[in-house]
Amino acid sequence: MFVNIVILIGLVCAALWTVMTRSLLRSAMGLALTSAILTIAMFRLNSPLAAVFELSVCTGLISVVFISAITLTHPLTQTEVIEHMKARMRRFWYLPFLVISIGIILSFVRIKFNLPLPGAEAETDVRNVLWGLRKTDLLGQVVLLLTGVFGVVILFKESNKK
Amino acid sequence: MNAQALHLFWAFGLSIAMLFVIGFYCLFATYNLIRALIGLEILIKAVTLLIVIAGFITNHTALAQALVITLIVVEVVIIAIAVGVVLGIRANNNSLDVRRLINLRG
Numbered sequence: 001m002f003v004n005i006v007i008l009i010g011l012v013c014a015a016l017w018t019v020m021t022r023s024l025l026r027s028a029m030g031l032a033l034t035s036a037i038l039t040i041a042m043f044r045l046n047s048p049l050a051a052v053f054e055l056s057v058c059t060g061l062i063s064v065v066f067i068s069a070i071t072l073t074h075p076l077t078q079t080e081v082i083e084h085m086k087a088r089m090r091r092f093w094y095l096p097f098l099v100i101s102i103g104i105i106l107s108f109v110r111i112k113f114n115l116p117l118p119g120a121e122a123e124t125d126v127r128n129v130l131w132g133l134r135k136t137d138l139l140g141q142v143v144l145l146l147t148g149v150f151g152v153v154i155l156f157k158e159s160n161k162k
Numbered sequence: 163m164n165a166q167a168l169h170l171f172w173a174f175g176l177s178i179a180m181l182f183v184i185g186f187y188c189l190f191a192t193y194n195l196i197r198a199l200i201g202l203e204i205l206i207k208a209v210t211l212l213i214v215i216a217g218f219i220t221n222h223t224a225l226a227q228a229l230v231i232t233l234i235v236v237e238v239v240i241i242a243i244a245v246g247v248v249l250g251i252r253a254n255n256n257s258l259d260v261r262r263l264i265n266l267r268g
Contacts, residue, residue, distance in 0.1 A: 001169065008177040011211075015181055015204050019188040024196055031200055038207055042230075045218040050230035054210065057234050062203065062241055069196060069245045073252060091191045098187065099180050106176050119221075129224040130231065137228065141235045148239035155246035 004044060011037045016099060020092055022085055024073075028066040035059040049126050167219045174215040181208035195248045195258045199241060206237050 018030030035058040042051035188201030217226020255262050
């Protein structure tokens with residue numbers, strides 16, 4: 001339990017740093033760190049396959065997409081950076097206090113979960129669940145991936161024309 | 163639900179709530195489009211953790227993993243398309259600031 005709590009504190013701190021940091025590049029790296037810590041939590045919760053997906057796709061691929069997008073934008077000048085930093089501080093300094101106060105309030109609220117839990121599942125192999133029970137999900141994933149590919153191709157073709 | 167499962171769910175539920183607050187605050191308070199996508203990502207991380215902990219407590223980890231894999235695929239497609247749209251907006255307006263998106267103003 002102690003290890004889980006340390007992991008969860010790390011997860012919240014990483015997410016907070018991701019949002020609070022000024023630089024977009026650091027923000028993207030913070031998001032990758034958040035995903036990596038989430039991966040550790042998923043491994044500890046007996047979900048290794050989902051954890052591997054999270055690590056490879058969210059920590060790797062999405063970070064690459066974000067960093068590529070950031071490199072395509074132009075950096076601010078020194079004056080703009082100072083102005084931007086002040087404006088950001090005015091909007092974001094509440095956030096850590098808000099998160100901590102919500103954490104404290106929720107830790108005092110005790111909700112009774114007397115829900116009858118369903119029995120343990122008969123199928124414990126994720127491959128059998130994915131290929132047997134959730135076939136429609138796979139079809140949806142293929143359609144979504146094709147939609148994504150066509151969407152990106154059309155968007156970049158449009159921007160190239162301009 | 164036994165005491166140990168309740169404690170575990172409580173600890174994870176608390177951090178999931180905090181992640182939701184961080185993600186929503188980022189979405190509402192930022193003017194930068196890429197940072198808004200990062201806020202959306204943090205919200206998706208909270209949902210992922212919620213599915214995994216629910217699967218762990220109910221002993222349905224295989225089903226939870228299948229759902230998480232689907233969620234990750236959806237997440238990647240959303241982010242790829244959204245980044246394409248953001249770059250298109252930047253090419254048109256030369257800015258990522260939502261306050262400068264005045265092209266559609268009537």
